[in-house]
Amino acid sequence: MDQRIIKERHKLLRYLEEKGLRLTKGRESVFNEVMATHGHFAAEELVKGCKEHQRDVSRATIYRSLREMLEAGVIRETAFGEKHQHYEHVYDETLHHHARCVRCGTFIEFDDLGEEDRYRPLLEKQGFKVLGHELHFYGICHACQ
Amino acid sequence: MDQRIIKERHKLLRYLEEKGLRLTKGRESVFNEVMATHGHFAAEELVKGCKEHQRDVSRATIYRSLREMLEAGVIRETAFGEKHQHYEHVYDETLHHHARCVRCGTFIEFDDLGEEDRYRPLLEKQGFKVLGHELHFYGICHACQ
DNA sequence: ACTCCTATGAGACAGTGTATCATCTTAAAA
DNA sequence: TTTTAAGATGATACACTGTCTCATAGGAGT
Ligand SMILES: [Zn+2]
Ligand SMILES: [Zn+2]
Ligand SMILES: [Zn+2]
Ligand SMILES: [Zn+2]
Numbered sequence: 001m002d003q004r005i006i007k008e009r010h011k012l013l014r015y016l017e018e019k020g021l022r023l024t025k026g027r028e029s030v031f032n033e034v035m036a037t038h039g040h041f042a043a044e045e046l047v048k049g050c051k052e053h054q055r056d057v058s059r060a061t062i063y064r065s066l067r068e069m070l071e072a073g074v075i076r077e078t079a080f081g082e083k084h085q086h087y088e089h090v091y092d093e094t095l096h097h098h099a100r101c102v103r104c105g106t107f108i109e110f111d112d113l114g115e116e117d118r119y120r121p122l123l124e125k126q127g128f129k130v131l132g133h134e135l136h137f138y139g140i141c142h143a144c145q
Numbered sequence: 146m147d148q149r150i151i152k153e154r155h156k157l158l159r160y161l162e163e164k165g166l167r168l169t170k171g172r173e174s175v176f177n178e179v180m181a182t183h184g185h186f187a188a189e190e191l192v193k194g195c196k197e198h199q200r201d202v203s204r205a206t207i208y209r210s211l212r213e214m215l216e217a218g219v220i221r222e223t224a225f226g227e228k229h230q231h232y233e234h235v236y237d238e239t240l241h242h243h244a245r246c247v248r249c250g251t252f253i254e255f256d257d258l259g260e261e262d263r264y265r266p267l268l269e270k271q272g273f274k275v276l277g278h279e280l281h282f283y284g285i286c287h288a289c290q
Numbered sequence: 291a292c293t294c295c296t297a298t299g300a301g302a303c304a305g306t307g308t309a310t311c312a313t314c315t316t317a318a319a320a
Numbered sequence: 321t322t323t324t325a326a327g328a329t330g331a332t333a334c335a336c337t338g339t340c341t342c343a344t345a346g347g348a349g350t
Pocket of ligand 3: 185243
């Protein structure tokens with residue numbers, strides 16, 4: 001098994017132990033399904049995927065597990081101005097960004113280039129008319145450390 | 146009245162005319178409330194604010210008007226990984242970005258500095274531990290133009 | 291006044307996510 | 321091994337955001 005997944009698993013185990021929780025079949029199924037999913041996913045997609053590829057786990061447990069994995073730093077939220085939450089796991093994260101069409105909601109994904117200015121010409125070249133951009137940092141604030 | 150608001154109003158009028166729609170009392174109330182709101186706002190906040198400061202407009206109309214103003218380019222969506230949609234108007238937009246704490250959800254807002262690399266030290270100095278960032282462009286894709 | 295088209299509000303509805311609670315499991319304690 | 325306590329789970333009720341439908345109201349032109 002991928003060494004990086006094992007590392008993520010340890011992250012989760014550390015978190016669970018710290019909280020006095022156990023790695024149960026349910027939690028493991030959610031973890032496995034998340035690791036098997038590449039790119040972004042919505043919680044409800046995971047509910048379906050989990051029923052299909054792993055054991056049958058209830059929605060309640062899946063949502064609970066997602067919150068735990070978020071706290072554990074195994075997944076992170078991604079925000080695209082959509083109605084429902086999206087997540088992606090962290091372990092194979094190649095830093096990338098998104099351009100979203102405000103009309104149809106389509107996404108273009110592209111790798112990180114280091115400097116902001118380089119993206120615009122690239123997008124315009126693809127016929128994407130840039131209206132603006134937002135830089136969104138995520139992390140842990142002073143009070144929460 | 147602020148010259149910039151008049152300009153935004155024209156934007157909206159142009160859009161409505163183009164679509165064969167009228168600037169009614171309802172639409173005007175929503176527009177006014179949006180312009181009177183600074184920073185980000187959620188649709189439901191606007192529903193409350195509209196009832197309070199403007200005439201009583203139904204939720205249905207408010208949501209409809211928001212969609213129109215979005216299409217007209219008077220407001221834009223902002224995405225922070227929350228359950229519900231956020232908006233802000235464009236007219237007094239000083240380009241700014243956000244850092245969000247993944248634990249408590251608190252935001253730090255800060256002005257645009259042009260280059261990505263400059264933000265990290267600034268945030269770390271404030272005690273914010275950066276885990277990552279996302280660059281999010283919005284605009285209109287090739288197919289939708 | 292008549293007609294057509296848009297505008298509106300009430301309420302039903304759908305999707306996502308949370309809270310509750312009774313039941314089941316597990317692991318430790320006796 | 322039984323007992324016991326804590327965590328885990330699933331069913332279900334619930335809350336919230338947003339959309340859709342439909343009946344009615346309103347406005348502009350004839
Ligand atoms: Zn992505
Ligand atoms: Zn598009
Ligand atoms: Zn902002
Ligand atoms: Zn915090």
